[in-house]
Amino acid sequence: MSVKPLSYYRERYIRFQPSPFCPGCGNGIILNCFVRAVDELGIPQKQILCVSGIGCSAWIPSPNFRGDTLHTTHGRAIAFATGAKVYNPDLYTVVFTGDGDGAGIGGNHLIHAARRNIDITVILVNNLSYAMTGGQIAPTTLHGLRTTTSPYGNPEHPFDLVKLVAAAGATYVARWTTYHVVELTRSIKEALQHRGFSFIEVLSQCPTQQRRLFGFRDPMRRLPSRILEMFAESTYIRNRPQRENYLYALPRGEPNEAFKAIEDALKGLEASARLVDHITYGRVVRVDSEDLEAVSERLRNLSAVERLVDALEGKIELGVFVREHRPEFTESLRTLIERAGGM
Amino acid sequence: MRRDIIICGAGGQGVVLAGELLSQALFDEGYEVVNTRSYGAEARGGRCRSEVIVSDEEIYDIQLTEADILIVMSLPAYRRYIERLRPGGLLLLDEEVYKALSPGELREDVEAISIPASEIASRLGNPIVANMVLLGALIRKTGLIPLERLKEAVSSRVRPSMREINLKALEGGYGALEG
Amino acid sequence: MLTPGRHLVLGNIALAEGALRAGCRFFAGYPITPANEIAHYMSQELPKVGGYYVQMEDELASMAAVIGASWAGAKAMTATSGPGFSLMQENISYAYMTETPCVVVDVQRSGPSTGQATMPSQQDVYQARYGAHGDYEAVALTPWSVQEMFDLAVKAFNLAERLRMPIILLADGMIGHMSEKLVVPEEVEVEERRRPSDRECTPFDTDDPSLVPEMPLFGEGYELLVTGSAHRPSGRRDYTPKYLQRKIWRIREKVLRAEPKLRDVVEYELGDAEVAVISYGASARPSYGAVREARSKGLKAGMLRLRTLWPFPEEVISKLAEDVKSIIVVEMNMGKVVREVERVVCGRCEVSLVSKVGGVLPTVGEVYDAIRRAVR
Numbered sequence: 001m002s003v004k005p006l007s008y009y010r011e012r013y014i015r016f017q018p019s020p021f022c023p024g025c026g027n028g029i030i031l032n033c034f035v036r037a038v039d040e041l042g043i044p045q046k047q048i049l050c051v052s053g054i055g056c057s058a059w060i061p062s063p064n065f066r067g068d069t070l071h072t073t074h075g076r077a078i079a080f081a082t083g084a085k086v087y088n089p090d091l092y093t094v095v096f097t098g099d100g101d102g103a104g105i106g107g108n109h110l111i112h113a114a115r116r117n118i119d120i121t122v123i124l125v126n127n128l129s130y131a132m133t134g135g136q137i138a139p140t141t142l143h144g145l146r147t148t149t150s151p152y153g154n155p156e157h158p159f160d161l162v163k164l165v166a167a168a169g170a171t172y173v174a175r176w177t178t179y180h181v182v183e184l185t186r187s188i189k190e191a192l193q194h195r196g197f198s199f200i201e202v203l204s205q206c207p208t209q210q211r212r213l214f215g216f217r218d219p220m221r222r223l224p225s226r227i228l229e230m231f232a233e234s235t236y237i238r239n240r241p242q243r244e245n246y247l248y249a250l251p252r253g254e255p256n257e258a259f260k261a262i263e264d265a266l267k268g269l270e271a272s273a274r275l276v277d278h279i280t281y282g283r284v285v286r287v288d289s290e291d292l293e294a295v296s297e298r299l300r301n302l303s304a305v306e307r308l309v310d311a312l313e314g315k316i317e318l319g320v321f322v323r324e325h326r327p328e329f330t331e332s333l334r335t336l337i338e339r340a341g342g343m
Numbered sequence: 344m345r346r347d348i349i350i351c352g353a354g355g356q357g358v359v360l361a362g363e364l365l366s367q368a369l370f371d372e373g374y375e376v377v378n379t380r381s382y383g384a385e386a387r388g389g390r391c392r393s394e395v396i397v398s399d400e401e402i403y404d405i406q407l408t409e410a411d412i413l414i415v416m417s418l419p420a421y422r423r424y425i426e427r428l429r430p431g432g433l434l435l436l437d438e439e440v441y442k443a444l445s446p447g448e449l450r451e452d453v454e455a456i457s458i459p460a461s462e463i464a465s466r467l468g469n470p471i472v473a474n475m476v477l478l479g480a481l482i483r484k485t486g487l488i489p490l491e492r493l494k495e496a497v498s499s500r501v502r503p504s505m506r507e508i509n510l511k512a513l514e515g516g517y518g519a520l521e522g
Numbered sequence: 523m524l525t526p527g528r529h530l531v532l533g534n535i536a537l538a539e540g541a542l543r544a545g546c547r548f549f550a551g552y553p554i555t556p557a558n559e560i561a562h563y564m565s566q567e568l569p570k571v572g573g574y575y576v577q578m579e580d581e582l583a584s585m586a587a588v589i590g591a592s593w594a595g596a597k598a599m600t601a602t603s604g605p606g607f608s609l610m611q612e613n614i615s616y617a618y619m620t621e622t623p624c625v626v627v628d629v630q631r632s633g634p635s636t637g638q639a640t641m642p643s644q645q646d647v648y649q650a651r652y653g654a655h656g657d658y659e660a661v662a663l664t665p666w667s668v669q670e671m672f673d674l675a676v677k678a679f680n681l682a683e684r685l686r687m688p689i690i691l692l693a694d695g696m697i698g699h700m701s702e703k704l705v706v707p708e709e710v711e712v713e714e715r716r717r718p719s720d721r722e723c724t725p726f727d728t729d730d731p732s733l734v735p736e737m738p739l740f741g742e743g744y745e746l747l748v749t750g751s752a753h754r755p756s757g758r759r760d761y762t763p764k765y766l767q768r769k770i771w772r773i774r775e776k777v778l779r780a781e782p783k784l785r786d787v788v789e790y791e792l793g794d795a796e797v798a799v800i801s802y803g804a805s806a807r808p809s810y811g812a813v814r815e816a817r818s819k820g821l822k823a824g825m826l827r828l829r830t831l832w833p834f835p836e837e838v839i840s841k842l843a844e845d846v847k848s849i850i851v852v853e854m855n856m857g858k859v860v861r862e863v864e865r866v867v868c869g870r871c872e873v874s875l876v877s878k879v880g881g882v883l884p885t886v887g888e889v890y891d892a893i894r895r896a897v898r
């Protein structure tokens with residue numbers, strides 16, 4: 001991956017600074033990755049059409065990106081994009097959508113576009129709530145989380161969007177986070193080049209809403225990195241060898257106190273413990289050691305430990321899940337024209 | 344001249360097709376024609392009717408209240424639509440329907456002609472063409488158009504494998520009224 | 523496609539033919555009675571002329587795809603009925619705001635709700651005018667015959683291109699499902715949208731007296747900013763009041779300025795009429811029959827038939843109010859156009875209504891009786 005100065009990308013691809021995003025928003029990272037992907041592929045800007053709906057993610061291309069942008073109604077970006085792509089298949093059509101916009105109100109259009117295998121790229125920014133309107137529960141909000149519309153905890157369960165879109169028929173499906181910028185950029189390049197429906201779910205930080213979702217009390221400045229660290233901690237990349245020499249101790253009671261007790265209990269062992277954020281289990285103690293059996297012995301029955309959890313348990317799998325080829329929709333439409341004798 | 348014609352029967356009896364073919368034939372002869380159809384929600388078996396308005400002049404009044412001619416292919420259809428026929432109007436019914444009527448059920452103030460349409464159709468090989476038999480009879484009785492016109496409409500609309508039997512059915516109905 | 527000449531055609535097919543002749547090359551729709559024949563025909567004919575038929579997953583998506591295709595350069599349309607028309611309103615509003623040329627066909631059926639799917643009404647008159655949220659002017663055409671399904675379909679596409687907006691083709695299930703004569707002309711006049719004259723282009727404002735801006739397309743290098751949010755002439759989102767004020771003024775004024783040309787009414791025997799019957803679409807058929815019967819009996823009745831329903835022909839009706847004693851409005855709803863007539867007439871003559879719901883047309887008899895009562 002070539003590294004050009006940021007100013008190069010700004011001048012060439014971006015208009016209207018400063019951005020409308022909250023400080024620390026993941027959208028800026030995604031725009032950055034997108035623009036680098038486009039540049040590395042050498043796609044002529046006039047051939048790029050970015051379509052977005054309503055929500056913070058919709059602002060990634062519109063009005064910031066210097067290509068054709070179509071900023072549409074809530075949930076319908078994929079349908080608008082379908083019309084444009086069918087009529088002008090030369091357009092590199094990219095849809096930027098959010099978890100609410102794309103999987104909530106727009107869910108139906110998402111699965112049908114995947115089923116059709118239409119050659120568009122959908123980048124779905126998943127910040128786990130309807131962020132723009134104040135952080136209401138979304139179809140991707142984790143069970144139990146407290147939001148503005150789930151003050152007693154979310155009674156619902158989230159989609160696994162990768163499975164959903166893959167089952168619907170998408171031929172390129174990937175999931176990354178805003179922490180994994182190298183992989184994300186590469187994935188966007190693959191998606192743009194892939195002839196068929198490409199879907200990339202990007203787990204993204206939203207300091208504004210996620211501080212409440214996850215109960216992070218830090219000052220705003222510190223939040224983005226804390227969330228990104230949580231993403232790094234709570235995910236693993238498929239088909240890569242995984243380190244297994246650590247586990248998590250879920251604290252009973254206050255995490256800091258539990259941590260002290262755990263540190264004490266581990267004295268004498270070759271083990272290091274630290275507090276981390278786990279997206280499924282919250283604030284937990286991670287223990288790295290070559291001798292996990294000994295560690296478990298010490299911690300299993302400690303009153304400060306609720307239970308022990310394996311390295312990969314409750315983590316989110318990242319990577320490229322589907323990479324296939326099936327007849328693409330606009331090609332099929334052109335075949336109809338041939339059959340009808342219209343060409 | 345204006346004639347308001349209703350063809351009615353059960354879904355699947357070819358009521359709509361009969362209406363379309365009759366309309367096409369009348370249109371090709373040079374008349375002004377309006378053809379509407381209506382059916383119940385069921386694809387098969389429900390009630391079905393096709394209305395054909397034929398006139399020398401432009402037709403403005405498209406809603407048919409009283410029919411001059413009623414062609415009936417099923418008993419429920421008879422019961423449903425017989426009141427729509429004006430007094431003195433022409434009633435063409437399949438003999439099967441005629442035989443199934445209760446005593447006194449047949450309206451006395453209309454000209455009723457019973458045609459063994461289903462029987463002729465079965466003899467030809469497929470009861471589905473009973474509708475064509477009735478159309479043939481209609482043409483013979485009213486003389487609105489030459490039978491040729493109707494045959495042309497059938498030939499251009501109906502697929503080759505069914506063409507011959509449909510044409511024979513037209514002739515069968517036409518012939519049933521001779522003498 | 524049909525050859526030029528005389529054909530016996532179903533109303534919905536005639537409409538689809540007109541669309542194709544006008545240059546429609548993109549159709550997106552969702553199945554709904556009584557509009558399905560349009561979709562079937564388009565799916566069959568569009569590929570023959572290098573066009574695209576896409577069956578979308580619902581009506582919202584259909585309207586969205588139409589707008590997307592229009593900005594990619596297509597003359598695009600969708601066809602639906604009452605319930606689907608309701609679903610499309612949000613995106614129709616988007617089309618007004620973004621000034622996207624397109625045609626929306628509503629083959630009206632009887633409601634409310636699922637209603638009588640196979641039976642006609644004229645109940646969507648106000649939905650065609652006000653269904654989409656926001657302030658805008660609407661253009662809606664109302665065909666009364668199979669011939670007009672063709673002619674007004676052509677006109678709808680031309681108006682869409684000329685005015686850069688969605689045009690509503692307000693048909694009804696009666697005419698849509700009826701077969702009668704269609705004379706297909708040799709030539710059809712076709713209009714195209716204003717295209718940018720050079721590299722610099724303002725897509726969302728203009729000094730042109732028509733008030734219709736030039737329209738660039740995707741893929742031409744204009745770095746278009748198309749958005750449903752309030753925006754500057756460049757397309758850049760901006761909530762400053764003056765921009766939206768100008769936009770709303772302009773999208774309304776472009777229609778109002780064109781109104782004299784958009785006005786499309788048919789007058790019959792209004793010269794010395796004491797009673798005028800006003801109607802449109804399928805209701806106008808028995809109305810016309812009733813007026814002819816009245817005249818044959820010596821009653822001084824006339825008829826004004828609306829082919830362009832919106833913008834409402836206020837000037838014509840206002841003048842009519844001065845000339846006649848009484849106006850009778852005939853429609854298949856509980857009284858919608860009659861309210862517009864009352865508004866315009868402003869008490870200068872009597873206004874009454876022959877209203878029919880339940881999926882049936884008013885009869886010649888009913889309208890004739892109303893004329894007789896009004897004449898006494």
